[in-house]
Every structure is written in structure tokens, then in C-alpha cells.
Amino acid sequence: xxxxxxxxxxxVACLLTAASWTLSGQSQPVTYERLxxxxxxxxxxxxxxxxxxxxxxxxxxQITTQNVKNLRVKWLFQGRHIEKFETTPLVVDGIMYxxxxxxxxxxxxxxxxxxxxxxxxxxxxxxxxxxxxxxxxLAILGTTLFMNTLDMHVIAVDAKSGRELWKTEMFDHAQxxxxxxxxxxxxxxxxxxxxxxxxxxxxxxxxxxxxxxTGKHAWRxxxxxxxxxxxxxxxxxxxxKTGGAxxxxxxxxxxxxxxxxxxxxxxxxxxxxxxRAGDNLYSxxxxxxxxxxxxLKWHYQFTPHDLHDWDATQNxxxxxxxxxxxxxxxxxxxxxxxxxxxxxxxxxxxxSAKAFVKQTWNDGFDFENNGRPKLVPGNDPTPEGNDKVxxxxxGGANWMSHSYSPLTKLLYVFAREERRVYTRxxxxxxxTDPAATPLAPNAGPAGGRVRGGYxxxxxxxxxxxxxxxxxxxxxxxxxxxxxxxxTGATKWEHRVLSPPWGGLMSxxxxxxxxxxxxxxxxxxxxxxxxxxxxFSSNGPVYGTxxxxxxxxxxxxxxxxxxxxxxxxxx
Amino acid sequence: MRHVFCLWCAAGFLTVGLWAQAPQxxxxxxxxxxxxxxxxxxxxxxxxxxxxxxxxxxxxxxxHGSFGEGGRGADLTAGVYRHGGRDPELYASVxxxxxxxxxxxxxxxxxxxxxxxxxxxxxxxxxxxxxAPGDAAAGRLVYQKSGCASCHRVxxxxxxLGPDLTDIGRRRGLKFLTESLLTPExxxxxxxxxxxxxxxSGQTVTGMRLNRxxxxxxxxxxxxxxxxxxxQNVEEVRYDKPSLMPAYASMNSKDLENVIAYLHSLKGAL
Numbered sequence: 073x074x075x076x077x078x079x080x081x082x083x084v085a086c087l088l089t090a091a092s093w094t095l096s097g098q099s100q101p102v103t104y105e106r107l108x109x110x111x112x113x114x115x116x117x118x119x120x121x122x123x124x125x126x127x128x129x130x131x132x133x134q135i136t137t138q139n140v141k142n143l144r145v146k147w148l149f150q151g152r153h154i155e156k157f158e159t160t161p162l163v164v165d166g167i168m169y170x171x172x173x174x175x176x177x178x179x180x181x182x183x184x185x186x187x188x189x190x191x192x193x194x195x196x197x198x199x200x201x202x203x204x205x206x207x208x209x210l211a212i213l214g215t216t217l218f219m220n221t222l223d224m225h226v227i228a229v230d231a232k233s234g235r236e237l238w239k240t241e242m243f244d245h246a247q248x249x250x251x252x253x254x255x256x257x258x259x260x261x262x263x264x265x266x267x268x269x270x271x272x273x274x275x276x277x278x279x280x281x282x283x284x285x286t287g288k289h290a291w292r293x294x295x296x297x298x299x300x301x302x303x304x305x306x307x308x309x310x311x312x313k314t315g316g317a318x319x320x321x322x323x324x325x326x327x328x329x330x331x332x333x334x335x336x337x338x339x340x341x342x343x344x345x346x347x348r349a350g351d352n353l354y355s356x357x358x359x360x361x362x363x364x365x366x367x368l369k370w371h372y373q374f375t376p377h378d379l380h381d382w383d384a385t386q387n388x389x390x391x392x393x394x395x396x397x398x399x400x401x402x403x404x405x406x407x408x409x410x411x412x413x414x415x416x417x418x419x420x421x422x423x424s425a426k427a428f429v430k431q432t433w434n435d436g437f438d439f440e441n442n443g444r445p446k447l448v449p450g451n452d453p454t455p456e457g458n459d460k461v462x463x464x465x466x467g468g469a470n471w472m473s474h475s476y477s478p479l480t481k482l483l484y485v486f487a488r489e490e491r492r493v494y495t496r497x498x499x500x501x502x503x504t505d506p507a508a509t510p511l512a513p514n515a516g517p518a519g520g521r522v523r524g525g526y527x528x529x530x531x532x533x534x535x536x537x538x539x540x541x542x543x544x545x546x547x548x549x550x551x552x553x554x555x556x557x558x559t560g561a562t563k564w565e566h567r568v569l570s571p572p573w574g575g576l577m578s579x580x581x582x583x584x585x586x587x588x589x590x591x592x593x594x595x596x597x598x599x600x601x602x603x604x605x606x607f608s609s610n611g612p613v614y615g616t617x618x619x620x621x622x623x624x625x626x627x628x629x630x631x632x633x634x635x636x637x638x639x640x641x642x
Numbered sequence: 643m644r645h646v647f648c649l650w651c652a653a654g655f656l657t658v659g660l661w662a663q664a665p666q667x668x669x670x671x672x673x674x675x676x677x678x679x680x681x682x683x684x685x686x687x688x689x690x691x692x693x694x695x696x697x698x699x700x701x702x703x704x705x706h707g708s709f710g711e712g713g714r715g716a717d718l719t720a721g722v723y724r725h726g727g728r729d730p731e732l733y734a735s736v737x738x739x740x741x742x743x744x745x746x747x748x749x750x751x752x753x754x755x756x757x758x759x760x761x762x763x764x765x766x767x768x769x770x771x772x773x774a775p776g777d778a779a780a781g782r783l784v785y786q787k788s789g790c791a792s793c794h795r796v797x798x799x800x801x802x803l804g805p806d807l808t809d810i811g812r813r814r815g816l817k818f819l820t821e822s823l824l825t826p827e828x829x830x831x832x833x834x835x836x837x838x839x840x841x842x843s844g845q846t847v848t849g850m851r852l853n854r855x856x857x858x859x860x861x862x863x864x865x866x867x868x869x870x871x872x873x874q875n876v877e878e879v880r881y882d883k884p885s886l887m888p889a890y891a892s893m894n895s896k897d898l899e900n901v902i903a904y905l906h907s908l909k910g911a912l
Contacts, residue, residue, distance in 0.1 A: 167868055181870035184858045188868050192741065232866060233802040
């Protein structure tokens with residue numbers, strides 16, 4: 073996390089040798105101390121972002137800019153399911169653990185991809201996931217794996233046998249029609265921190281912690297202040313009861329200040345604010361919490377009173393970087409609203425923001441008001457459809473992981489350039505309009521199913537058909553970019569055909585790995601952005617690569633469609 | 643040998659079943675079953691039950707016993723079914739098998755599955771046939787003293803090397819339990835068959851085979867570690883000692899009777 077730790081690549085060579093025993097798979101328990109020092113065992117991948125700092129950076133350097141051209145498929149793992157993989161596998165001492173979209177866990181020999189055991193969780197027939205039956209991965213502590221489920225449970229599974237150890241319900245998933253959990257949990261000390269989804273369904277967001285040994289509920293932070301809590305009055309009327317602000321991706325942790333950072337989703341209804349005047353805290357914000365108690369230390373709201381579904385659920389990235397002549401402990405945050413932010417992570421002070429994609433909504437930031445954005449009129453959704461707004465609904469960045477390399481001191485973002493049509497539909501609010509449709513599980517909370525677009529498009533206040541309307545192809549593309557966190561300046565850009573849904577991983581071999589929606593997996597030179605290697609998987613990449621050692625050799629794994637593709641040098 | 647024979651039988655059923663029933667039952671050809679499963683069994687006449695019994699003897703009795711008393715398969719006489727006792731649930735268990743267990747799909751027509759369900763439900767109404775003669779409480783002490791928990795689990799306590807015994811009393815009959823203690827090698831589930839790897843380095847590793855192809859083999863070793871070996875490093879894979887469990891033939895008859903009673907009392911969560 074800190075730049076002072078960064079130069080530790082000297083350790084890599086000896087670790088490469090030491091880790092050559094991993095094929096035997098005699099795994100040691102993953103203690104909290106191991107998690108704290110995850111950057112010192114690059115042969116493993118111990119948590120969602122690799123380390124608590126959220127860098128998604130591998131210190132392995134066997135695969136380099138010189139030899140990456142010799143990268144070949146080592147093995148494939150076939151999920152044999154319809155949904156694509158969004159999972160980030162964990163690798164612990166030669167064993168890979170990964171989740172299937174509908175909540176199965178696989179343990180694989182990390183060298184060969186051969187299956188060791190499977191755990192299958194049975195969700196009820198109806199689950200309330202907004203955007204596919206996805207799961208993004210696991211957390212581990214000791215010899216126990218933790219997974220969230222689509223029906224709002226937290227599951228603990230024995231990593232050796234795949235046996236279920238405990239199961240705790242977070243919330244009745246059908247309420248408000250309803251809740252789901254899709255993100256990877258994060259273990260901090262003896263607790264499993266878990267988020268939830270449902271910002272498109274009028275849920276009331278929260279972040280939960282559970283005792284890792286027993287599954288007993290430890291604390292809950294309500295992401296919408298409840299009556300009597302600070303900032304309660306930022307929602308008009310009863311709109312706070314169904315305001316969304318979910319926590320569907322994974323957070324990061326700073327052990328130096330004992331602070332947990334977690335991003336929140338959009339307020340609900342997404343595109344119609346008739347009934348939710350106010351800033352709608354803590355939607356579209358980063359929360360800084362005490363992981364022992366769940367108490368809020370501070371917050372920063374990137375998009376007050378959001379009307380464009382610009383969640384702030386990106387994985388927080390913790391770096392120490394020079395800013396205005398001083399080294400600052402910051403959160404480096406490429407946000408869905410199209411701006412790259414620096415926020416002082418010790419106190420929530422806004423430092424700077426710079427657009428990394430085309431944007432039309434912002435006219436600067438009010439430094440007197442801790443970086444509150446100044447809005448450009450004419451960007452709100454309209455009944456007839458506003459097609460002049462950039463970035464689009466899926467944002468300049470979304471949930472996919474970004475990466476920070478301590479070697480290049482650059483932040484790598486797989487950005488989306490596109491616009492969409494924002495339509496404001498009439499709504500009936502369930503808590504204020506007696507004629508409104510009840511929050512029935514199989515009906516849209518207000519307005520019913522919208523035609524066109526995604527199969528499960530129950531989004532209120534948006535016409536999915538228009539949302540997916542075709543624009544000129546040249547207006548819509550993806551780009552892997554390298555940002556200098558100190559200035560926000562883009563150092564290089566590598567364009568790809570379509571706005572991506574996969575993330576980026578950087579390595580000590582001076583490489584950046586990623587994959588496109590068309591299934592092209594690539595490696596770029598981390599210093600220049602030059603494309604050095606590609607592989608056509610023909611499966612859409614909806615995840616981010618990891619790197620690890622097996623039998624002493626560096627491997628790179630990345631999900632593509634229903635495959636996990638693993639590469640090694642010839 | 644019985645095990646090998648059984649596999650061949652199953653293969654035979656599968657082949658014949660596919661050929662004979664594919665037009666009637668698309669599930670056998672891998673397509674999704676289009677019609678919903680009825681809530682009640684449409685085949686419950688006396689002749690249906692008799693036909694179901696004949697089918698049961700052919701397809702089920704090898705594991706579940708001729709009278710449904712259990713053995714390798716669950717005791718069906720208790721009237722309690724871990725995966726559901728309603729008609730459509732029993733139908734699904736027979737038709738599709740039970741994932742994660744040894745219960746395989748039965749390759750017969752849909753109507754025949756219903757007739758088997760009718761017979762099985764009749765078995766369940768008879769109540770538990772078997773009564774263990776020993777003292778279960780005393781048997782629990784024998785179980786603990788003998789170190790069974792180092793390999794076997796009952797609820798949350800115990801190891802992973804042997805089968806989970808949490809509900810073994812519901813899944814296995816007395817005869818099978820006795821045989822498992824005296825001659826463990828007589829009947830071992832595929833997932834618990836031991837292998838011995840002789841490595842080219844000269845080292846020998848024993849464990850339960852988890853997976854194998856031409857390139858590598860994965861096993862759970864006798865210390866409960868998950869391990870993987872490239873075949874290029876393996877000199878020989880031996881299957882001639884298929885059980886990791888010691889035989890308890892020398893155990894005194896009272897202890898044996900009591901520990902069997904204890905195992906028989908383990909019914910798990912119903």
C-alpha cells in the first residue's frame with residue numbers, strides 16, 4: 073500500500089525458489105498476519121484485490137516485456153454454465169479456489185486446473201440479482217473460505233474438504249423485491265465484511281460484519297442514515313426507506329489507521345428524483361469505517377443526489393503519493409462518473425479530481441465545500457430521453473478492478489467511453505404513493521418490467537430499449553489508460569473495440585494484463601501501453617486477471633466467458 | 643470385485659435405457675424435461691406398486707437392500723428422506739439422482755419412475771425395520787477411544803479422510819456397518835478408494851484419489867492434505883490397498899456391538 077513497501081521486488085527472486093514446493097499443496101492456514109503481508113508472498117493470491125491496498129499488482133517477474141510473447145495456455149477450467157465468470161480466484165499454496173456465478177465453489181490444483189472438490193450452494197429458484205446471477209469471489213481466513221450468496225447468506229466452507237461450516241442469513245432477500253449479494257467478502261482481523269446489492273430495487277443498503285469462526289453477526293452499518301443518526305435529513309420524506317445505496321463490490325483496508333474503505337451504489341429510483349430531494353447520503357460515496365465496530369469515521373460523496381446510476385462501488389486503491397509537494401496517504405479513485413479522484417484517506421479531505429473519459433455534467437469542484445461537484449445544467453434524464461450525457465449509464469469506470477504498480481507509480485484503468493439515453497419515467501413511490509404497486513417480488517417496484525434490453529431489467533424510471541440504443545460505433549470504445557495519481561494526467565492510452573467489463577492487473581514484469589468483451593486477452597507494456605501479446609479466448613472477459621506461482625513458475629489466470637484461462641511461458 | 647461388477651451393470655442399464663427410452667423421456671438424451679412434475683403420484687394402484695417393486699429389485703436393491711433396509715444406500719424403511727419425501731421429491735431423486743452422493747439417476751421411463759416411487763413410499767410406511775442390539779452410549783465411548791474421529795466426522799467434529807458419519811445410521815443398514823468395521827475393503831465408495839503413489843524419487847504417498855488424468859493425479863493424503871502430482875514424476879499408481887481404514891476384526895464382540903449401535907443411532911438432522 074505504501075510506496076515505501078514498493079521496492080520490495082528484490083524479495084521476489086528468493087520467493088520464487090521458496091515457493092516451488094507449492095505443487096504438493098500442503099497448505100498452511102491463512103492467518104490474519106499472512107493477509108496483512110500478502111504482498112510478501114506473491115506466489116499466492118490471498119484476497120480479492122491481492123492485498124488490502126487494492127492494488128491488484130503481482131510482484132512476480134518471471135513473465136516480462138521480453139518473454140511475454142511466449143505465453144501459452146497452460147490449462148482451461150470449464151464452468152459449463154450459462155452465466156459468465158466474474159470471479160477472482162484465490163490461490164493458496166498451490167490450490168486455486170473460485171466461485172461459479174450461482175454460488176458453487178471449486179478447489180483446483182493451481183498447476184493443472186484439475187478439480188479437487190466442489191461445494192454447491194442451492195439458491196431458491198427466484199433470486200433478485202439485478203444484472204445476472206453473478207458472484208465475484210471469496211475471502212479466506214485460516215482454512216475457511218467465505219462466500220456471499222444470491223439469496224443473501226454468508227457461507228463458510230472448509231478449504232480442505234469443501235464442507236459447509238456455517239451459514240448465516242444477512243437479510244430476507246425477497247424484501248423490497250429485493251436483495252442479493254454478489255461481491256467477494258473481505259476478511260479483516262477476525263471478521264468477514266460483506267456487502268449487498270439491490271440499488272435498482274429500492275432496498276435499504278448496509279454493510280455487515282460477521283464473526284469468522286461462528287458466523288455470528290458482529291455489526292451493521294446502514295448506508296442510509298436511520299432516524300436519529302447523523303445526516304438523516306438528506307432524503308425527502310420517506311424516500312430514505314427505499315433509497316438503495318447498496319455495497320455490492322469489495323472494499324479495502326488500511327492497517328496503519330485501522331480503517332475500512334467501502335464504496336456505495338446509486339440512490340433509488342435511479343433516474344427520477346421527484347421524491348428524493350437532498351444529497352441522498354451515503355449513496356455514491358466512499359465510507360471510512362472502523363472495522364472493529366462498524367462506526368463511521370468519515371465519508372466523501374462523489375456524486376451527491378445522483379441521477380445517472382453512477383455507483384461509487386469501485387475497489388478503493390490506497391497509495392501514498394506526492395501531491396502539491398507533499399507525500400499524502402490517499403485513496404486513488406477512478407469513479408463511474410468519469411473523474412479520477414484523490415481523497416486524503418486519513419480524513420476524507422478532497423484533494424483533486426480530473427476527468428479520464430469524456431464528460432458533460434461537471435463544471436469543476438467547490439474546494440470550499442470539500443470538493444462538491446459543480447453541475448452543468450441539461451444533463452438530467454428527461455421523459456423523452458436525454459442523449460447528450462457523457463459518460464453513459466455504465467460509467468467511465470464500473471466495478472472492474474483497476475491496478476496500481478509501485479514500480480511505474482502509475483494507476484491502470486480500463487475505461488469506458490460511451491454515452492447513453494437517460495430517460496426519466498413517471499414513478500409511483502411505494503412509501504409515499506398509496507396507489508403505488510406494492511414491493512412485490514415479481515413486479516417492478518413502480519412501473520413494472522420495462523421492455524427491451526436486459527432480460528431482468530426491472531429498473532425503475534428507465535426505458536431499457538432506449539438505454540441500449542445504438543450510437544455511432546466510433547463514439548463507443550474502451551481504453552486501457554495509465555494515470556499518474558499525483559496529477560491525474562493520462563500517460564498513455566491503449567484503445568480496444570468496445571467499452572470493457574473486465575479489469576486490469578499489473579505485474580513486476582512491467583506488464584498490464586486484461587481482456588475485452590470480445591474475448592481478446594492482452595498484455596501491455598506498463599510503461600508505454602504498447603500491446604505485446606494477445607490471445608483470442610472468444611469468451612467475454614467480465615473479470616480481472618491474477619498471477620501466482622505453481623511448481624515455481626509464474627502463471628496468469630483470467631476468466632473469459634465460462635472459462636478460467638491460465639497461461640504460462642513455454 | 644462387487645464394485646467392478648456394479649459399475650458394469652450400471653453401464654449396461656445406462657446404454658439400454660438410452661436406447662429404449664429416449665423418445666419417451668427427453669431427459670435421457672440430455673434435453674430439459676418440458677412437463678412439470680405432478681404434485682401427486684399418478685401411478686399408485688396395486689399393480690403399479692407391484693411393478694415398482696420389480697423395478698426396485700432390478701435397479702435399487704443392490705444398494706438399498708431387497709427390503710429397502712439399506713446397505714450401501716440409505717435405509718428406506720424409516721419413512722424419512724433427507725432429500726424430501728413428497729412424491730415429486732422422491733421422483734426427482736430417482737429420476738435425476740442426488741448430486742454429491744452415490745445415488746445415480748435411474749434410467750427408466752417416467753412412468754416406471756413413478757411406479758418405483760409408489761413402492762418406495764410403501765416401504766417408508768413400515769417404520770424402521772432394524773434395531774441395533776448394542777448400547778449406543780457405550781459405543782460412543784468406544785468410537786472416541788478407538789480414534790475414529792481422526793478420520794471421520796460426526797456433525798462438526800472429526801476429520802475429512804473418511805466418510806462423514808453424521809447420518810450414517812439413516813444411510814446404512816446394520817449389516818453394512820458391521821461389514822465396514824470387520825472388512826472395510828469389502829465395500830468402499832469410489833470417493834474413498836485409496837491409492838498409493840510410488841514417486842520416481844522413491845517416496846511413497848498414500849491417500850484418497852480425488853482426480854486423475856493422463857498428466858496428473860490429485861489426492862487427499864493420510865494427513866488430510868490436498869496434493870497433486872504430475873504423472874511424469876510418478877513411477878507407479880497402486881490400487882491394491884483400497885481402504886485406508888484398519889479392520890477391527892480383533893475388537894471384542896461387545897465393543898463391536900456397541901459401536902455399531904452408536905453408528906446406527908446417528909441419524910443426522912431430519
